[in-house]
Each structure stands twice: as structure tokens, then as C-alpha cells.
Amino acid sequence: MLDLSVIRRLRDFTLSIDLAVRPGEILLLTGRNGSGKSTALHLIAGLMKPESGYVRCQGTVLFDRESGTDIPTEERRIGYIFQNAVVFPHLTVYDNIAYGCRARGIDPAATARIVKKLLNRLAIGHLSEIKAGQLSGGQRQMVVLARALAIEPILLLLDEPFRALDGDSNLLVNRSIENEVKRSGIPCILVTHNPEEVRIDFCRTCRMEKGRIIDR
Numbered sequence: 001m002l003d004l005s006v007i008r009r010l011r012d013f014t015l016s017i018d019l020a021v022r023p024g025e026i027l028l029l030t031g032r033n034g035s036g037k038s039t040a041l042h043l044i045a046g047l048m049k050p051e052s053g054y055v056r057c058q059g060t061v062l063f064d065r066e067s068g069t070d071i072p073t074e075e076r077r078i079g080y081i082f083q084n085a086v087v088f089p090h091l092t093v094y095d096n097i098a099y100g101c102r103a104r105g106i107d108p109a110a111t112a113r114i115v116k117k118l119l120n121r122l123a124i125g126h127l128s129e130i131k132a133g134q135l136s137g138g139q140r141q142m143v144v145l146a147r148a149l150a151i152e153p154i155l156l157l158l159d160e161p162f163r164a165l166d167g168d169s170n171l172l173v174n175r176s177i178e179n180e181v182k183r184s185g186i187p188c189i190l191v192t193h194n195p196e197e198v199r200i201d202f203c204r205t206c207r208m209e210k211g212r213i214i215d216r
Contacts, residue, residue: 002057002155002187006043006050015039015211021187023058026178026200029191031208037191038083040208041157044189045080046073057187058154074103079148079156083163085140089133093124096132096143100151118146122176138169142176149180156181156188162197174199 002021007014015036021027029037042048044055046063049070055063062071088096094115101111119125124142127135132143141161148156161177162170178200181188192198195205207215 002044002055002189004044004053004055006040006053006055006063008039008043008048008050010036010039010211013210015043017208017211017213019189019206019213021189023187024182024185026181026188026190026203028195028198028200028203028205029189029208030193030195030205033193035208036211037193037208038159039211041080041159041189041191044155045078045157046071046076060154077151077154079151079153081141081144081148081156081158081161083160085137085144085161087132087135087140087143089131091132092129093127093132093135093143094119094129097146097150100147104151114150114152115146118149121180122146136169138165138172141165141169141173145173145176145180149184152184154186156184156186158188158190160192161190162192162194165197170197171199178202 001023005018007016017040029040031037039048043050050063050065052065061069062076063069088099097115097118098111101114119128122142127139132140135143161173165173206213
């Protein structure tokens with residue numbers, strides 16, 4: 001389970017949220033632009049520091065102001081998909097997916113098994129040797145999802161994953177996210193300002209306004 005209670009003063013308001021997300025659950029975090037949704041993800045991932053509170057996930061304390069615990073972002077094993085499906089355009093799809101495994105020192109044989117498994121599971125094996133810069137928006141998003149899953153994360157954070165996708169690509173990415181969260185049994189937070197883009201059957205929705213959850 002993901003369990004957090006954090007406070008962080010921002011320019012226009014103070015973000016103060018308490019959340020719990022169960023294993024295998026997808027939580028939709030909605031709200032207007034500027035309501036603090038992406039900032040909440042940054043605080044969970046360690047890209048920003050809360051001024052008080054804690055972040056715990058799957059039995060691991062990622063941050064706790066009182067005890068002084070603050071696991072570095074790169075050691076939190078969080079799969080984070082940012083806006084705009086950022087890939088390494090000069091690398092092949094295979095090497096994009098393998099990037100996180102290699103950065104963590106996973107041996108080549110194990111990395112190959114993980115990457116091939118994800119290529120097959122997400123039905124993108126035919127793209128394996130194509131440079132990522134040549135992919136469509138939907139294909140890039142699938143590669144980014146595979147790269148996030150390759151590190152076998154304890155938590156998945158998705159920031160506007162359906163932005164600028166057409167209808168077919170949107171449905172494919174929706175279904176892939178839902179299937180992989182169910183398969184892995186990890187908690188997932190999906191940020192969107194447009195809930196109509198989300199076609200996931202089983203999820204819970206919270207709405208943010210000025211740094212607070214006002215509807216859950």
C-alpha cells in the first residue's frame with residue numbers, strides 16, 4: 001500500500017494531502033491545471049521535499065521528516081511516467097526499455113529476460129530495433145510504460161499519460177496500464193485534468209483544488 005501525508009508550501013497555496021492507495025489499485029488524481037496534482041507526484045517521488053509528513057510504500061519508508069528518512073529518488077524504485085512520453089530518441093526501443101535495469105547494475109542476462117518479457121507482453125516486440133525517435137506518440141507511450149515497469153517498481157506514477165494521443169492509441173495505453181497494474185499488484189496514481197481520457201474500468205477518483213483533496 002502507498003500511504004502518505006505531506007505538506008509543502010507553494011507560491012500560491014500550501015499543498016496538504018493525505019492519501020492511501022491499495023496494492024493493484026489505480027487512483028485518478030484530477031483537478032484543474034495548477035491545482036497541485038503534478039507537485040503531489042513530485043513529492044512522492046522525491047523530486048521535491050515535503051516540509052512535514054511521510055511517504056510510505058510497500059513496507060518501505062521513503063520519506064519521514066520526523067525521523068530524517070529521505071531515500072534518494074533514484075533508489076525509490078518508482079516507475080514514473082512524465083508528461084510528453086520522454087524517450088531517448090537515439091536509442092532503440094530495446095535499449096530504452098533496458099536503460100533503468102542497466103543503470104541499477106542488473107546483469108545483462110537478467111536485463112534481457114525482463115526486456116523481452118515486456119516487449120512480448122505489451123505487444124511491441126516488432127519495434128525492438130527501431131530508434132525511439134521514429135515512433136508515433138502512442139508507440140512512445142508504450143515504450144515509456146515498459147521502461148517504467150522494467151525496474152519492477154513498488155509504485156507507478158503517471159502524469160497525463162494520454163495527452164495528445166488519438167482514439168486508438170488512447171484505448172491501447174489505457175488497457176495496457178490497467179492490465180499491468182493488476183498483473184503487478186502495485187499501487188498506481190494517474191494524474192489527469194481530463195477524466196474523459198481515462199477508460200479504465202476499475203479505479204477510484206480524487207479531485208484536487210489549490211493543493212487539497214476536496215472530493216474522494
